[in-house]
Amino acid sequence: MLLTLxxxxxxxxxxxxxxxxxxxxxxxxxxEDVGEFYSGIPQDGTTLGKGGAPVTVxxxxxxxxxxxxxxxxxxxxxxxxxYVRDGEVKLVSETMAFLGPDSVTAARAALAAGxxxxxxxxxxxxxxxxxxxxxxxxxxxxxxxxxxxTPGLDVGEWEDQRAGDTFVKELEAVQSRAQASGxxxxxxxxxxxxxxxxxxxxxxxxxxxSSSIDKVDGS
Amino acid sequence: xxxxxxxTRAALLALxxxxxxISAYLTWTHFAGLSxxxxxxxxxxxxxxxxxxxxxxxxxxxxxxxxxYAGLILSATLWGEVGIYLGFLISLIGTLFSAYLTYxxxxxxxxxxxxxxxxxxxxxxxxxxxxxxxxxxxxxx
Numbered sequence: 001m002l003l004t005l006x007x008x009x010x011x012x013x014x015x016x017x018x019x020x021x022x023x024x025x026x027x028x029x030x031x032e033d034v035g036e037f038y039s040g041i042p043q044d045g046t047t048l049g050k051g052g053a054p055v056t057v058x059x060x061x062x063x064x065x066x067x068x069x070x071x072x073x074x075x076x077x078x079x080x081x082x083y084v085r086d087g088e089v090k091l092v093s094e095t096m097a098f099l100g101p102d103s104v105t106a107a108r109a110a111l112a113a114g115x116x117x118x119x120x121x122x123x124x125x126x127x128x129x130x131x132x133x134x135x136x137x138x139x140x141x142x143x144x145x146x147x148x149x150t151p152g153l154d155v156g157e158w159e160d161q162r163a164g165d166t167f168v169k170e171l172e173a174v175q176s177r178a179q180a181s182g183x184x185x186x187x188x189x190x191x192x193x194x195x196x197x198x199x200x201x202x203x204x205x206x207x208x209x210s211s212s213i214d215k216v217d218g219s
Numbered sequence: 220x221x222x223x224x225x226x227t228r229a230a231l232l233a234l235x236x237x238x239x240x241i242s243a244y245l246t247w248t249h250f251a252g253l254s255x256x257x258x259x260x261x262x263x264x265x266x267x268x269x270x271x272x273x274x275x276x277x278x279x280x281x282x283x284x285x286x287x288y289a290g291l292i293l294s295a296t297l298w299g300e301v302g303i304y305l306g307f308l309i310s311l312i313g314t315l316f317s318a319y320l321t322y323x324x325x326x327x328x329x330x331x332x333x334x335x336x337x338x339x340x341x342x343x344x345x346x347x348x349x350x351x352x353x354x355x356x357x358x359x360x
């Protein structure tokens with residue numbers, strides 16, 4: 001009797017853990033959710049937020065980097081809600097592509113979406129569906145599927161824009177800026193504002209972001 | 220009630236200690252923002268650790284494992300009726316949840332973390348120990 005009760009309790013607790021894990025894991029990956037999330041926030045290429053925002057945060061990331069994915073899923077939404085939406089901060093994505101050829105392919109796809117000012121929804125969808133780095137998950141079908149999910153993106157135009165050797169110069173320029181700033185890991189966040197600049201190269205919690213913004217925002 | 224099964228208890232204690240070491244390492248890497256060292260040079264551990272399934276309600280799964288293994292050490296220390304039933308409950312929950320996590324690694328995240336697989340194997344072995352002890356307990360009645 002007691003043993004049966006213990007087994008039943010174990011099954012219930014394990015099932016509860018699975019449900020809670022799935023709630024966290026399901027993620028808001030649909031295009032509709034992404035469209036709603038970015039609604040009302042100005043987007044200009046790889047810049048997100050109002051042009052006159054006093055603080056600029058440069059996000060050095062690689063689309064294949066697992067911790068960039070974790071940042072994008074767990075902290076980025078709060079960063080946008082707390083600081084970008086009200087115009088205090090604008091974000092600039094500095095897309096690095098150093099983990100492998102698939103990083104370049106993914107970066108070009110996102111930058112092509114940026115040509116239509118749809119970089120950020122595509123960025124979110126790429127990270128929501130991130131696979132293991134260099135496992136071959138960045139296929140044409142995968143990228144096209146994300147493009148079709150991205151609200152407002154003209155997929156035909158996007159295909160034309162990402163074809164060939166486009167965006168090579170942009171990616172090289174980011175790499176040069178990263179090297180000049182001593183950035184050699186991702187994600188690295190550089191904060192620039194009226195009170196100077198600071199950098200986070202080992203991001204472990206959201207408080208680091210808040211305190212870095214407070215440090216440079218001039219208030 | 221005096222219980223036999225000194226080997227079972229010792230095995231449970233040893234397994235739980237290994238489990239504590241593994242989960243403590245993964246918990247530390249989580250909070251320090253570091254990539255776990257993955258044998259073989261693959262990025263599977265990093266991918267799994269950074270995945271959206273690495274936390275439950277914001278609590279790292281590795282920390283849940285650490286608490287479970289600490290509970291198993293307590294179980295082996297107490298032993299007796301309460302200790303054995305506690306150990307059986309913890310190891311059964313741990314085994315069921317580990318099975319789910321292993322399923323996620325193989326079919327959803329599509330990356331394998333050796334530390335997580337080792338922990339899952341240890342958890343299954345602790346269930347074997349506590350099941351044997353529970354069986355012995357019920358037969359002794």
